Amino acid sequence: MNKLLITAALSASTHSKIQDQCKQGTDAQCVPYGLDFCCANIEYSFRGGYQSFHACASRVGIEYSNGYIFDDAGFSGYWFCDNAVHLLTIAATTALTLALV
Numbered sequence: 117m118n119k120l121l122i123t124a125a126l127s128a129s130t131h132s133k134i135q136d137q138c139k140q141g142t143d144a145q146c147v148p149y150g151l152d153f154c155c156a157n158i159e160y161s162f163r164g165g166y167q168s169f170h171a172c173a174s175r176v177g178i179e180y181s182n183g184y185i186f187d188d189a190g191f192s193g194y195w196f197c198d199n200a201v202h203l204l205t206i207a208a209t210t211a212l213t214l215a216l217v
Contacts, residue, residue, distance in 0.1 A: 136172040143199045146172035154178075160185045160193025173197075 138145040138155035146153035149172045156173035160166075178195055185193040 138170050138172050140170050141199050143197070150174065152176055154197035154199060156195050157198040158185075158193070158195040160191055160195075162189075162191050167193075170198075 136146075136149065140155060140157070143154045146155055152175045153172045154175050155170050156178060157168075158171055158173065159168045173195060175197055178197060181195075183194050183196045185191050185195060
């Protein structure tokens with residue numbers, strides 16, 4: 117069941133990629149899909165192909181899969197809500213800049 121949910125979620129996200137793409141660090145763009153949605157970094161391979169993009173995804177779905185994408189159909193990769201990573205990068209860059217001034 118777990119694999120089926122991940123495959124369905126990933127397939128839906130990939131299929132509607134153009135409609136639910138978001139800009140890194142902009143979780144607010146995903147609110148129309150639900151309050152638990154974030155702008156996720158999604159990277160996976162499938163049948164020799166590779167995809168890397170940002171799209172709105174459910175935090176619950178990501179947490180349920182521990183951030184990993186894998187199943188018997190051949191999907192393999194990871195996804196995570198990267199707003200926190202984006203904000204930490206900005207904070208670190210700002211701190212370094214201030215330290216150098």
